Amino acid sequence: MYEGIVQDLIDELGRLPGVGPKSAQRIAFHLLAAEPSDVLRLAEILREVKAKVRFCRICGNVAESEECRVCLDTRRDLTVICVVEEPKDVVAVERTREFRGRYHVLGGAISPIEGIGPDDLRVKELMTRLADGTVTELILATDPNLEGEATATYLARLVKPMGLTVSRLASGLPVGGDLEYADEITLGRAFEGRRSLEV
Amino acid sequence: MSLYRDDGVVLRTQKLGEADRIVTVLTRNYGRVRAVGKGVRRTSSKFGARLEPFSHVDVQFYTGRSLDIVTQVESLDAYGGSIAGDYGRYTAGTAMLETAERLTDVEKEPAVQQYLLLVGGLRALAAGDHAAGAVLDAYLLRSLAVAGYAASFGDCTRCGAPGPHRWFSVESGGSVCRDDRPPGSATINEESLRVLSALLTGDWEIVDGADPRFLRESTGVVAAYAQWHLERGLRSLRLVDRA
Structure with missing residues (x-):
């Protein structure tokens, strides 16, 4: 001491x-x-x-004002929302430069064993954002683990009656890895999600 | 015992440091084991999805100073995929995992029956032949019975008078007769008692064909019984989706 x-x-x-x-x-x-x-x-x-620093009133991302940098950007596509678990996932998706829509940060994933249910996440706020009909596509980018998968399943079931296009990020083999080290589940998913080569 | 190998079911994972996880596994011969899965959160991890909850695996551990270390894992059955793809199954399955963890509270104390029961329960849940809530209720009653808290749905638990009886007392361990019912005993429909007995014995014909009213009443009794005997409530039980 x-x-x-x-x-x-x-x-x-x-x-x-x-x-x-x-x-x-x-x-x-x-x-x-x-x-x-x-x-x-x-x-x-x-x-x-x-x-x-506070949380954006629209998407729940970290922000220095009422709304975050992404929500304030008028060039972003308002018809697509990418749902992520944490603000750090927004940064990860932004690094890809592939996505031009907006985000919704849930603040975690459904984990009954930890006592975390849908009411503990920003699910109600997401439903409010979807209610006005501007959004036509929802991308569920929760973590590719069991809790993330279950959260995506729950959200897909919840928004189904709204008639939106709902998609889940693909999962499969990491770029730069060896096939022999891939586990059966990942390799199985890669087979399920295989695509034809246009040559 | 620097290296040991066993079959097991992953019950829970907790983040550790940058990329590791503490994995709780209920094994066939060594009971509940907590071990570190090094680097499993990295996308390049060779363990990948094998150390996710609900995975039935053949696993090798290295005995560490405080926590053991997972050195190799092979999948036996990956129940996680079909369970996580259905929210009702996921919440019911999580309650099963939490119950198994609570009923094996001493680490490395063999619990073969609990292990076999959990594997059977997860297999039934993943197959989806029965309602997820009913599989959970059957698992709760049977795992409590294996742990020494078998409920009686026939004769009076106090005087042994032949049943069925209209009253059920959680603290007395099951059905009670009119004369012996303690204050606060619940009244229960005879048909619900039949469903509860069927859940305990695995008579799925009765359970699958039961009226939803009696299934709901049975679920309430099972939940109260489990919460009472596990002392601290199951956190996942209130989140079970029975829609």
Whole structure:
């Protein structure tokens, strides 16, 4: 145990995800040894982030104003919504430069074992967005794991009466991998989703 | 025992660090095992979908200091695909996994019967031959019976008077007669008792042909019985979709 405020800093750092007691101690001593201006800059950014960043009132993405950068962009296609679990998934899809529609961030996936049901996610907000008839296509880009699949199944069932085009991201073999290491489920999905080659 | 291998069903996964997961597996011979699946969240992981909940796998572990480490996995049956493709099955299946985890609370204590029951239950759920809610109810009654909490739907649980009786007491362990019913006992329809007995014994002809009214009443009794005997409530039970 260190004295007073140093131990408090180690304890606070240790509460961050993925930071154990040893890492917390290492970061704390790095901060103590660093230039005061660097540490103050970090402190200022932490304060500013907490004060300024909020969730977009339309899509639930992180934003610095009432609406996020994507929702404010008038060049985006208003007829397509891509549903993702977390704001970091928006960044992942944006990196592809393939999607020009807007997003809807659910805030997680349905996980009954953790006590998370549809009412704990931003499902009602999604239904409200779909109600005015502007959106004609919904892309379900929840994680390709069991909870993500179940969430996509639930949403597809919910929006079915609205007559929208509902699609799910394809799953299959990762680019750059070896076929022999693919598991049966992934390889099976790749076979299901195979496409003809136009040459 | 640095390396050991067993068949098992993945009950739960929890994120760990950057790309790992803690995987809880109910194995045939070693009971419930918690182990680290290294790098399984990466798209390039060689374990991929094999370590998702509902997967029935042949798995090899390396004994670690605090948690064991998954070194190899082969799929025996991948129930996850057909279960996650139907929301009712998914929520019912999750309640089954949570129950199995709760009834095997001591790690590495063999629980062969619980394991066999869970595999059978998931197989039935994935096949979709019966309503998902009924498969869950049958599993709850049978897993509780294996754990020592068998419910009685015939004779009075207090005096042994031959049934059927109109009253059901969760804390007494089943049907009770008029004279012995404790305060707060529920009244129950005779037909619902027949459904409950059929769920416990696996008489699917009676269950599949039962009137929805009696199935609903049976479900209520099973839920109350399970919540009482598991002490802490099952989180997934309230989210089961029986539509």
